Amino acid sequence: MIHVVIGTKAQLIKMAPLLAYFKRHGMPYHYISTGQHKATIDEILANFDLRAPDTLLYNGPDITSIKQMAVWGAKLLWRTFWHSREVFPGDRTKSIVLVHGDTFSTLLGALMGKFAGLKVGHVESGLRSFNWFHPFPEEITRLLTFKLSDYFFCPGEWAVNNLVKEKGHKINTINNTLYESLQAALSVIERITDVEIPLHTYAVVTLHRYENVYKVEALSRIVNLIEQIATSCPLLFILHKPTEINLKKFGFYQRLVDNSRIELRPRYDYFRFIKLLHGAHFVVSDGGSNQEECYYLGKPVILLRQSTERKEGIGKNCVLSCYDPQVIDEFLNHVDDYRYTFKPQTESPCQIIAGQCLQFATKINDDKV
The missing domain is CATH 3.40.50.2000 (Glycogen Phosphorylase B;)
Incomplete structure (x- = not known):
């Protein structure tokens, strides 16, 4: 068994x-x-x-x-x-x-x-x-x-x-x-019609890691960086439950709600999330899975992390920010240079x-x- x-x-x-x-x-x-x-x-x-x-x-x-x-x-x-x-x-x-x-x-x-x-x-x-x-x-x-x-x-x-x-x-x-999860999702996303896809260019944000959301100083830094990124591109911020809880606990939630460049959304099932991700101009994340998905999709992604345990996309479509605003600005100013064509796997x-x-x-x- x-x-x-x-x-x-x-x-x-x-x-x-x-x-x-x-x-x-x-x-x-x-x-x-x-x-x-x-x-x-x-x-x-x-x-x-x-x-x-x-x-x-x-x-x-x-x-x-x-x-x-x-x-x-x-x-x-x-x-x-x-x-x-x-x-x-x-x-x-x-x-x-x-x-x-x-x-x-x-x-x-x-x-x-x-x-x-x-x-x-x-x-x-x-x-x-x-x-x-x-x-x-x-x-x-x-x-x-x-x-x-x-x-x-x-x-x-x-x-x-x-x-x-x-x-x-x-x-x-x-x-x-x-990789196989993503292929299953890509095979059906055209038939998914109950996800609101913005008509304008947008980026997807998804953050959940302990080092980013569980301490007020760390979460304040994250919110500042998200606001910086939003000046470049409208954002869809997909809220993990711990992230939402701590945004409210530390008093940042309403600040994001009031930002016209940021739209907060609840979590989706996998196939609907991939439909959103597939249509995004770029992705902002601290998740290893998102790093891998963006690598397979050839989608530019900026990681709000100090380090990553994964190799996928580094030096190609993925930038490790180390929370440096200048690194983030460099990514935003040259985001199209980070598009990548992943070779299909057998x-x-x-x-x-x-x-x-x-x-x-x-x-x-x-x-x-």
């Missing part, structure tokens, strides 16, 4: 094409949701024609604070420790637990798999910024997950090389599974991962005989 632990919207988007591959090829899988995020999850499942979670570990409000994460995580680990057979049903001699990325759900899933005595496979493994505090806590989460993993699915040789000191099987999936990361899962299940079974 292939157990897949997913907790956030971003994880589901990136794992959805893999679950769809399992479904198409009749490969049994058990989808475990940690319940970390709920907003738009049902819509994303509908986007990819996937079933609801087989096991839901938590059914309360979205987990958006460090304090909430600590309590929620402890409860999930306690439940898994005492009820591992319920969480991970089936023949354990042929089972693997897949976790994804660098969220708290990633680490929880890996810990739960280890508690249950199962092998752990880490999808999107090997990413490193080599700075413990940028991004925080994602870099620390990755390092801990590496130590718990037996199989590392890496989106490129550079990611494989980052794991040279880790024990286990390293597999190069060539690209990120997000390799399927999902096919590589699925094939390896079958081989691993056979090897695990043979090892236990």
Whole structure:
């Protein structure tokens, strides 16, 4: 059995094409949701024609604070420790637990798999910024997950090389599974008619990282930079829930509402978001997924970050701002120079991962005989 632990919207988007591959090829899988995020999850499942979670570990409000994460995580680990057979049903001699990325759900899933005595496979493994505090806590989460993993699915040789000191099987999936998520979205966006696309030129803004939104000084800097960018191009600011909460908490929300160059919008499901992104002149983000999407689309993107753990687009369509207003101005003044043509890929990361899962299940079974 292939157990897949997913907790956030971003994880589901990136794992959805893999679950769809399992479904198409009749490969049994058990989808475990940690319940970390709920907003738009049902819509994303509908986007990819996937079933609801087989096991839901938590059914309360979205987990958006460090304090909430600590309590929620402890409860999930306690439940898994005492009820591992319920969480991970089936023949354990042929089972693997897949976790994804660098969220708290990633680490929880890996810990739960280890508690249950199962092998752990880490999808999107090997990413490193080599700075413990940028991004925080994602870099620390990755390092801990590496130590718990037996199989590392890496989106490129550079990611494989980052794991040279880790024990286990390293597999190069060539690209990120997000490439296949994006292709699925692009195949249908022309038929999506219920998203309001501005008639004028616009850019999309999406920000959510801890280092940008959870402290008043950091969020004040972000708001100042967004206002700077808005003087160059009208903005559609897609609000993650923690971002919206903290904009209101620290008194910046109304300031953005009153800016005629900035339109605040709620989050969308994946396919509708990609329709907006596809039509944007450029993108402003602090998200790794957005960096990857823009690379595959050849879309100019400015990252409001100090560092990035990803290689996609750097030196081509992607500029790391380091929060420097002059770097941002340079990007805005030459934005068309950052358009990039990405060569379509024939390799399927999902096919590589699925094939390896079958081989691993056979090897695990043979090892236990």
